[in-house]
C-alpha cells in the first residue's frame with residue numbers, strides 16, 4: 001500500500017462517515033435538551049427510503065434530502081408529543097417507533113428496491129483540494145461531506161457559545177432551574193427534538209443518496225443504533241461525536257483489511273472490533289481509575305483534562321419535566 | 325420598594341397551603357418568616373417569586389398590582405428567590421451558570437460576565453473560583469453564586485428559603501453579613517425563612533408567623549423565643565428534656581481504622597461508644613465523619629483496622645450483613661437514599677420487613693403501616709406516597725421503619741429542615757431507644773444540636789478526628805475552633 005492509496009482509503013472513510021456524523025450531531029442536540037430519541041434506527045430507514053424515492057420521482061436529490069428531513073422531523077414530533085405532552089416513557093415511544101420505521105420502510109419501499117437513482121454531485125473545492133494530504137482528504141468530496149463538517153462546527157458553536165445554546169443545555173441538565181431563568185422548557189424541548197430528528201432524517205437520506213446508493217429492505221439497519229452508541233461515546237459533544245463516527249468508520253475499514261490478511265478467521269470476529277474498541281475507550285474514559293490518575297497530575301493540567309474527559313449524560317436526560 | 329401581599333390563596337386539593345395571607349414589606353428590612361413544617365411558608369414565597377401562581381389574591385409593588393408568570397418576570401420586577409435547593413445547574417461552569425437567562429444577545433460575552441461576577445462577589449464578601457464547575461462547589465458557595473446572579477438581575481426583594489441548612493458556620497456569617505449590608509446600605513427587602521429561632525433573632529428585625537396556611541401574627545425582633553414558638557404552634561410545646569441515662573458496656577469499638585477513597589482518607593480512628601450513648605460528630609461536610617458512619621454501616625470498606633460491634637468483629641461486612649445484626653443507617657438524603665419517592669407507605673413497610681416471604685401479605689402490611697402511622701404521628705395514609713409527605717413527615721416515616729431492637733443507629737442530619745416540635749419528637753424517639761441499650765452516632769451541621777443532644781462529641785477536620793470532648797463541658801466556640809482545624 002503506498003501513500004496515495006492510504007489517502008484514498010482515508011478519504012473514503014470520511015465520505016462514508018458523513019451520514020453517521022450528521023446523525024450523531026442530530027441526536028447529540030436532542031439528548032442535550034434532555035430527550036432520548038431512541039427511534040433513530042427506524043427513522044433512518046424511513047428517511048433513507050423516502051429520500052431515495054422522492055429524489056427518484058422528482059429527479060432532484062435536494063428534494064430527496066428535504067423529504068428525509070421531513071420524515072425525521074415527523075418521527076421526532078411523535079417522540080416529543082408522546083413524551084412531553086402525553087408524558088409517556090421516552091424509551092417506550094422510541095422503541096415502538098424503531099420497529100414501526102423498520103417495517104413501514106420495507107413495506108412502502110418494496111417497489112423501489114435495487115434500482116439506480118440520482119446521486120449527489122461530486123464537488124471538489126478549487127484551490128483547497130490541491131493542498132497536499134488535507135486537500136484530497138477533506139476538500140475533494142460532495143456537499144454532504146462539507147455539510148457534515150460544517151454542521152459539527154456549527155452545532156458546537158451553538159451549544160457552547162450562544163445564549164440559545166445555553167438554554168438548550170440548561171434544559172437538558174436541570175429543567176427546573178432553566179425554567180426559573182425564564183426558559184420555556186417544553187417549547188425548547190420540542191424545537192430541538194424536531195431539529196435533531198430532521199438532521200437524523202437528512203443522515204438517512206444521505207446514506208441512500210450518497211454512500212450506498214439506492215434502496216433495499218433494511219438498507220441502513222443498525223446505523224441508528226451505532227449513532228446512538230457514538231453519541232454516548234462522544235460524551236454528548238458534537239466534535240467528539242464526529243471524531244467517534246470517523247474512528248468507527250476507520251476501525252471498520254481496518255477490519256476489512258485484516259480480514260483480507262487473515263481469511264481463515266470468521267468475519268464476525270472482525271466486525272466486532274469497532275464495538276470492543278468503543279467499550280474499551282468508554283471504560284478508560286469514565287472509570288474511577290482515570291479520576292485517580294488525574295489526581296496525580298500537576299494541578300494546572302487536572303482541570304482541562306477532566307473537562308476534556310467529562311462524559312456525563314445530561315442530568316435530566318429521559319426525564320419528564322413536571323412543571324409548566 | 326414597598327411590597328404588599330394581599331389575601332393570597334393557594335390550595336393543593338384539600339390542602340389549604342395558603343389561606344388568605346396578607347403582609348406588607350417595607351424597604352431596608354430583614355423579615356423572618358416562621359411557621360411549623362407544612363405551614364405554607366415555601367408556598368407563599370414561591371408565589372411571591374413567580375414560581376407558581378396563586379389561586380387568588382394579588383401582589384403590589386410600590387402600589388402597582390403585578391402578576392408574575394415566571395421567576396424571570398418576577399426578577400425583572402425586582403423579586404428574586406434563593407430556593408431551598410439552589411436552582412443552579414451543577415454540570416455547568418460557573419460562568420455558564422451565571423449567564424443562563426441573563427441577556428438576549430445571541431453570542432455569549434464571557435469576558436464581561438466574568439468581570440461582573442468578580443466585581444459583585446467581592447463586593448459582598450464572597451470568594452468564588454470563577455474557573456470551577458458548579459458541582460465542585462459547596463452548598464454555601466452555590467448559594468453565594470445564586471445570590472450574585474439574582475443581584476445582577478436587579479433583585480430589590482430577596483427571598484431566602486432555609487438558606488442555612490447544610491452550610492458551614494463561616495459561610496453562614498458571610499451570608500448574614502451580606503444580607504445586613506443589602507438591607508442596611510442598599511435598602512433592599514430581605515425575607516428569611518428559617519426554623520432556627522436563634523438565626524431569626526440574630527438577623528431579622530421583624531417576623532411574620534404562619535400556621536396552617538394562615539397569617540397568625542407578627543413580632544418585632546428581638547423578642548422572647550417562647551412568644552414566637554407559641555404563635556407558631558398555638559401552644560408552647562413541652563421542651564424535651566434530655567433524660568439522664570446510665571450508660572452500659574461498650575457497644576461499638578473502632579480500632580486503628582483507616583479508610584481511604586480517592587477524595588479523602590481518614591487515618592487511625594479509635595473510638596468506643598457505649599450502649600445507650602449518643603455520640604455526636606461535627607465538622608464541615610466531607611471531612612471524614614460520613615466515612616466513619618458508612619464504614620460502620622458496611623457501605624465502605626476500611627483499608628485496615630477493626631470494627632467490633634458488641635464483641636463481634638464486623639469489619640468489612642456488607643451492608644446487608646450489618647443490617648442483620650441490628651445496625652441501622654439513616655442517610656441524609658431522605659428522598660434519594662432513605663425513601664423511594666413514588667412508593668406508598670405500605671410498600672415501604674414491606675420493603676423494610678426483616679423476613680421476606682416470596683408473596684406479600686398486603687392486608688397485614690397495610691395494617692402494620694396504619695399502626696406505624698398512628699404510633700409515629702405521620703400525617704398521611706397507608707397509600708400516600710413518600711413524596712406527598714412534608715419534610716417533617718418523611719423524617720418520621722424513616723424512623724417509623726426502623727426495626728425494634730437495634731444495637732447501633734447511625735444518623736446523618738437527623739433533623740434537617742424540621743421545625744422545633746418535630747425535632748423534639750424525633751429526639752424523644754431516639755432517647756427512648758436508649759432503654760434497649762442502643763448506641764447512637766449522628767452527624768449534624770448544627771452545633772447547638774450536637775452539644776444539646778450528645779453525651780460525647782468528636783470533630784472531623786480534613787480527615788482527622790479530634791480528641792473526644794464531653795458535651796456537658798464544651799461550648800459552641802470550642803467546637804467551632806476544632807472544626808477550623810485546631811484539633
Ligand SMILES: Nc1ncnc2c1ncn2[C@@H]1O[C@H](COP(=O)(O)OP(=O)(O)OP(=O)(O)O)[C@@H](O)[C@H]1O
Pocket residue numbers: 336339340341359360361362363364365366367368712713714715716741
Ligand atoms: N406541589 C404540591 N402538591 C401538593 N401539596 C403541596 C405542594 N406543595 C406544597 N404542598 C402542601 O402544602 C402545604 C404547605 O407546604 P409548604 O411547602 O409551603 O410548607 P412549609 O411551610 O414550607 O414547610 P417546611 O417547613 O416543611 O418547608 C403542605 O401541607 C404541603 O404538603
Ligand SMILES: [Mg+2]
Pocket residue numbers: 365366367485
Ligand atoms: Mg419549605
